[in-house]
Amino acid sequence: MLHTRTTPVERRRSFRERLASGRLLRVPGAVNPLSARLVEETGFDAVYLSGAALSADLGLPDIGLTTAGEVADRARQIARVTGLPLLVDADTGFGEPLNAARTVQLLEDAGAAGLHLEDQVNPKRCGHLDGKTVVPRAEMVRRIRAAADARRDPDLVLMARTDARGPEGLAAAIDRAKAYVDAGADAVFPEALADEAEFAAFRAAVDVPLLANMTEFGKGPLLDARTLENLGYNIALYPVTLLRLAMGAVEDGLRTLAAEGTQASLLPRMQTRSRLYGLLGYEQYAAFDTAVFDFTLPPGA
Structure with missing residues (x-):
């Protein structure tokens, strides 16, 4: 009620422990704080704030138009309502190494358990689009070092994402990942690997926790959790799944409403009022103020 009962320090420590456990962590991206509660309730291991999902939620393409402040605000909103560790997409750090350092501290203050640069x-673009350009390896090393130096809580997980597979090839992406680990990254996110063999090659070459991005309609295969665990990956990320499901349902619902002039046929597909109120914790709020929840829901609401 009101907020989670765990502290950011506890969630960061928990995230590190889970990454070190050797089992695969399943991490969906939250559309908003309410969906983050559902992620927790349905038994997932952590929750993710996707830059692509946040951009889309703001009506923007994922081309680096969001700001560090907007990302930190949404991170703070999500971290407030869930006891799960929150991993945040920090894009490129929103500028030069000094900007990346400030981004780390903004997200640390917002309650993030980890972030990736x-x-x-x-400005960047979606990791599964053609035409990506990566900075020189030395520049990214400076970015990672600045981020690591800015970290005040040593348990905050700093992850390096490399998009080099597309423009430079797999071997270059692996070499970059190793350099980023040497610069202070705790984990690596290899973006847009082409097939299972490339996932295996990356795992064989890099000895820190690895994230597998299972985004839909992308360049790589949608590997199931068992396969990823057998490959030795530590995180299975589903960054935009919930947004795509939600927006698909919204679009279908609007077309039905426009065609039929009523939402009556949509009722079986809706979350009920009682389910929503339960998720929001109305009854728990009543412990603070009985005037908040002093009504009885009608049958079937």
Whole structure:
């Protein structure tokens, strides 16, 4: 009720422990704080704030138009309502190494358990589009070092994402990942790997926790959790799944409403009022103020 009962320090420590457990963590991206509660309730291991999902939620393409402040605000909103560790997409750090350092501290203050920085040029683009450009390896090393130096809580997980597979090839992406680990990254996010063999090659070459991005309609295969665990990956990320499901349902619902002039046929597909109120914790709020929840829901509401 009101907020989670765990502290950011506890969630960061928990995230590190889970990453070190050797089992695969399943991490969906939250559309908003309410969906983050559902992620927790349905038994997932952590929750993710996707830059692509946030951009889309703001009506913007994922081309580096969001700001560090907007990302930190949404991170703070999500971290307030869930006891799960929150991993945040920090894009390129929103500028030069000094900007990346400030971004780390903004997200630390917002309650993030971890964040990832990528080696694309600024402004970036979606990791599964053609035409990506990456910065020189030395520049990304400076970005990672600045981020690591800015970290005040040593348990905050700093992850390096490399988008080099597309423009430079797999071997170059692996070499970059190793350099980023040497610069202070705790984990690596290899973006847009082409097939299962490339996932295996990356795992064989890099000895820190690895994230597998299972985004839909992308360049790589949608590997199931068992396969990823057998490959030795530590995180299975589903960054935009919930947004795509939600927006598909919204679009279908609007077309039905426009065609039929009523939402009556849509009722079986809706979350009920009682389910929504339960998720929001109305009854728990009543412990603070009985005037908040002093009514009885009608049958079937």
